[in-house]
Amino acid sequence: MRTYIFRIYLMRNKKIYREIEVFENTNLYKLAETIIDAYNFNFDHCFGFFSKISESRYFDSEKKYELFTDLIEEGENLESTGAKSVKKTKVKDVWQKFGDKMMFLFDYGDSWQFIVDLKDFSRKKAGIKYPKILLKVGRPPKQY
DSSP states (O other), X not given: OEEEEEEEEETXXXXXXXXXXXXXXXXXXXXXXXXXXXXXXXXXXXXXXXSSOOSSOGGGOSSEEEHHHHHHHTTOOOOOOSOBOSSSOBHHHHOOSTTOEEEEEEOTTTTEEEEEEEEEEEEOOTTOXXXXXXXXXXXXXXXX
């Protein structure tokens, strides 16, 4: 099975980044959970992935995937944002080639903005547990 290797860095500080490897059929929910874990944050807020990499105009993205969509499908009374599901969308459906990027927004209140950059493809290796954090560079900021 093919794996995807991502570099995830803070939008405002590219010197702090993480590299992770996930299966191509990993959903965006699990990818988000892996990113948050790699930064030692609590996975306790809504999030989304956006094709428009901008601090404020990301809602205008051509492609967007948000947890809100899944919460609505699960019966929450929320207004639709027009985004697609993070639980039903696979990594391979969003990133197609090296250099493809999406902005990952975690916690709409504190607005943690990360860039998720596809760096490489690989193959599943025997004895390795995925998802895998490959590299941590820089001390992560405090979430709270």
